[in-house]
Amino acid sequence: MSKILVVDDQRNMRTTLAMMLRGAGYEVDEAADGSEGADLGAKGAYDAVLTDLRMGGFDGIGVLRAVKESNANTEVIVMTAYGTIESAVEAMRLGAFDYIQKPFSEQELLVKVERAIQNRKLTGEVQLLASEFKERYRFENIVGRSQAVREVLGRIVKVAPTDATVLITGESGTGKELVAKAIHANSKRADRPFVPVNCAAISETLLESELFGHARGSFTGAISARKGLFEEADGGTFFFDEIAETPLTFQAKLLRAIQENEIRRVGENKPIHVDVRIIAATNQELLSAVAEKRFRQDLYYRLNVARFVLPPLRSRREDIPILWEFFLEKYNRKMSCRARAADGVVEALMQYDFPGNIRELENMVEQAVALSGGGMISVDDVLPAAVQPKRPAEGGGRLLADVVDCAERQAIEAALRECDGSRERAAEVLGISATTLWRKMTRLTITYPPA
Numbered sequence: 001m002s003k004i005l006v007v008d009d010q011r012n013m014r015t016t017l018a019m020m021l022r023g024a025g026y027e028v029d030e031a032a033d034g035s036e037g038a039d040l041g042a043k044g045a046y047d048a049v050l051t052d053l054r055m056g057g058f059d060g061i062g063v064l065r066a067v068k069e070s071n072a073n074t075e076v077i078v079m080t081a082y083g084t085i086e087s088a089v090e091a092m093r094l095g096a097f098d099y100i101q102k103p104f105s106e107q108e109l110l111v112k113v114e115r116a117i118q119n120r121k122l123t124g125e126v127q128l129l130a131s132e133f134k135e136r137y138r139f140e141n142i143v144g145r146s147q148a149v150r151e152v153l154g155r156i157v158k159v160a161p162t163d164a165t166v167l168i169t170g171e172s173g174t175g176k177e178l179v180a181k182a183i184h185a186n187s188k189r190a191d192r193p194f195v196p197v198n199c200a201a202i203s204e205t206l207l208e209s210e211l212f213g214h215a216r217g218s219f220t221g222a223i224s225a226r227k228g229l230f231e232e233a234d235g236g237t238f239f240f241d242e243i244a245e246t247p248l249t250f251q252a253k254l255l256r257a258i259q260e261n262e263i264r265r266v267g268e269n270k271p272i273h274v275d276v277r278i279i280a281a282t283n284q285e286l287l288s289a290v291a292e293k294r295f296r297q298d299l300y301y302r303l304n305v306a307r308f309v310l311p312p313l314r315s316r317r318e319d320i321p322i323l324w325e326f327f328l329e330k331y332n333r334k335m336s337c338r339a340r341a342a343d344g345v346v347e348a349l350m351q352y353d354f355p356g357n358i359r360e361l362e363n364m365v366e367q368a369v370a371l372s373g374g375g376m377i378s379v380d381d382v383l384p385a386a387v388q389p390k391r392p393a394e395g396g397g398r399l400l401a402d403v404v405d406c407a408e409r410q411a412i413e414a415a416l417r418e419c420d421g422s423r424e425r426a427a428e429v430l431g432i433s434a435t436t437l438w439r440k441m442t443r444l445t446i447t448y449p450p451a
Contacts, residue, residue, distance in 0.1 A: 004026045004048050005029045007034065007037030007060070008052040033057065048074065048075045051077075144322060166180070169282055173360055187237065212228040259302065339375060344379055349382065353410065409446060
């Protein structure tokens, strides 16, 4: 039985409305004025609230706000007298479901109430489905409400059930491995292994042996035969992170493995059949790498079947508050803390460009929770003073050179972190020469690891 609250300071009107609604099978509570209506509406679990707009003291707008603040799904219908339509329209702008103009018939009232309750049920079902959607598709770690995130989630649902090869591109820290895991989790291979490998972390001499395996005695130290990661992933999904870091000689062998579903262990000629789905990721522009002869064109087209482009965090800033809360809850739970953000923290984060993207934000939150001791987290706890958004001084502003230096420092430090201190790789990520990077680090007094 649906439950309805009737709010009206005219006793006869309130009693009549309650009788009509009870006669139609609804459970009804009554409030004699706006203040009582706001209290009951905020405390009670009502499917709908029917409130007069004009009441002495606390009016219907106040009731509407109180109800919506406590339970946004509760639908509110405002009753208005002739000549106050503008107020009713304002109420709908604030979240009222509908309005009804006095005098009205019993049939007109019941139709509007029924529509409101049906809409409330539909809203609840949609939210329940959204929750089940995340649970079903294992998207609990892909957080955000931006259009970009919704498009990625929708594309995962479409691509995952197929065996199509996937290429994921985006800056470091945008969540490429999370997307790869979500694709695997929603595929027909979900009960088989998901094997990730960071191509940049394995030396060129070991890469082929690590992935394809080797025969006994195939090289110094190979005292026994060993299966490679490709065989370990048989029946499942193989994730190549930083695929652009692989050498051209290995790329040719990888292309054959993908096309023929076969590998050969180092030191053996016998082909081994493997059934794996390939997902590759990179933070580089592969077409540029192809043009520069650093990446095979045929391998690029073989990988680029289903493409995901993950946007940087700075281009979807509306997700920053949600991600902040997600990571704050995660690390509070992990460290048995109750840390919370002081005023201005989220606002400061919204102004920061996050060159390290989501990974950088997560690291900020983890460090802040650890240092806060479970208390209040300040802006200084999450953002170094050098990169905090600064307000222009009275009578003047920041020099352009200072702004440029600050931005360069952020980008260089983030690149060095991502590349584990390798200046050569950091220079590639930044699109500058190693010499230029060294000069900038010298001028900005940047050291790695930081002093």
